[in-house]
Amino acid sequence: xxxxxxxxxxLNAAIRAVVTRAGSDGRTVIxxxxxxxxxxxxxxxxxxxxxxxxxxxxxxxxxxxxRRDPYVHGDGYDSIRETLEAxxxxxxVVIGGDGSLRTASQLGKEGLPVVGVPKTIDNDIGLxxxxxGFHTAVQIVVDAIDRLxxxxxxxxRIMVIEVMGRTTGWIAAVAGMAGGxxxxxxPEVDVDFEDLAQRIIARHESGYDxxxxxVAEGTPGPGGDISATGKDQFGFTRIGGVCHTVAAExxxxxxxxxxxxxxxxxxxxGTPTAFDRILGTRMGVKAAELAMSGDTGVMVAARGNEIVxxxxxxxxxxxxxxxxxxxxxxxxxxx
Numbered sequence: 001x002x003x004x005x006x007x008x009x010x011l012n013a014a015i016r017a018v019v020t021r022a023g024s025d026g027r028t029v030i031x032x033x034x035x036x037x038x039x040x041x042x043x044x045x046x047x048x049x050x051x052x053x054x055x056x057x058x059x060x061x062x063x064x065x066x067r068r069d070p071y072v073h074g075d076g077y078d079s080i081r082e083t084l085e086a087x088x089x090x091x092x093v094v095i096g097g098d099g100s101l102r103t104a105s106q107l108g109k110e111g112l113p114v115v116g117v118p119k120t121i122d123n124d125i126g127l128x129x130x131x132x133g134f135h136t137a138v139q140i141v142v143d144a145i146d147r148l149x150x151x152x153x154x155x156x157r158i159m160v161i162e163v164m165g166r167t168t169g170w171i172a173a174v175a176g177m178a179g180g181x182x183x184x185x186x187p188e189v190d191v192d193f194e195d196l197a198q199r200i201i202a203r204h205e206s207g208y209d210x211x212x213x214x215v216a217e218g219t220p221g222p223g224g225d226i227s228a229t230g231k232d233q234f235g236f237t238r239i240g241g242v243c244h245t246v247a248a249e250x251x252x253x254x255x256x257x258x259x260x261x262x263x264x265x266x267x268x269x270g271t272p273t274a275f276d277r278i279l280g281t282r283m284g285v286k287a288a289e290l291a292m293s294g295d296t297g298v299m300v301a302a303r304g305n306e307i308v309x310x311x312x313x314x315x316x317x318x319x320x321x322x323x324x325x326x327x328x329x330x331x332x333x334x335x
Contacts, residue, residue, distance in 0.1 A: 004035035004100035008133025009272030010280035012055040017284025077110035116299035123170040128301035145179030162243035176214035177330035197253035221245035
């Protein structure tokens with residue numbers, strides 16, 4: 001079992017569940033350290049029931065994670081073959097986001113028996129209603145909106161709050177709706193900054209002289225480009241900073257003071273909510289059962305009140321973008 005890509009709340013609950021469920025059938029779970037990197041370099045260790053006690057409410061991942069990838073930084077399946085054979089690994093449970101699960105899917109085509117578990121605060125993995133970590137991230141953003149709204153009210157300001165999500169607007173839309181934001185900007189919907197400014201002006205002229213604008217980090221700014229801050233050590237683009245250009249544009253068009261705030265990694269850390277603890281546990285149990293039964297090439301998914309198996313290849317075929325109905329529901333309360 002490995003956790004790959006960005007960390008998020010609920011990972012340890014899933015790890016605990018896999019180990020506990022497999023152990024109840026007398027099976028040994030091998031923990032792979034730091035994601036694909038550990039599988040490529042042979043850094044593994046057996047996990048017992050005692051190793052995972054008390055993990056359900058702990059944030060992060062006790063296995064560690066990284067953004068190394070067998071195809072980007074190695075030779076694909078050949079990069080992990082030695083570790084698999086040396087440890088007699090029968091199946092690998094991959095707890096990851098869209099990138100990690102795409103890698104798992106590709107390795108599956110080369111012969112790796114794999115079961116995927118969707119985790120990402122971005123909530124952009126296909127065929128599942130929700131991914132581990134999303135609920136906690138939304139709650140953190142709502143708490144931040146509540147706090148920043150009082151400052152906006154006290155100083156008659158516009159607060160522009162940038163949230164994560166990469167090229168999807170799930171966090172922005174759901175947290176913005178729950179936090180009562182006056183405007184929500186997402187990558188899936190073109191932004192008319194002139195219209196946004198006029199709505200803010202109308203709100204202020206009607207006696208409400210402060211506003212909260214939530215913007216997803218992958219939303220194109222006034223110039224039409226996605227803000228980026230270079231690449232990380234593994235060559236992946238770092239998205240972020242759009243709130244600065246959005247705030248400047250709002251100030252220019254309205255003459256009202258606008259202050260940008262990037263919530264950043266606050267959204268990925270800390271204690272998982274009860275929802276993510278339960279989701280991680282249920283998905284982990286299902287993943288262990290699928291791996292033990294030899295039902296691989298699949299991903300566990302939340303569908304209504306059920307945790308089911310779906311085709312991994314189908315799940316990673318395309319990102320799950322924010323749907324128009326959810327955005328419309330969130331935007332009913334604009335301005």
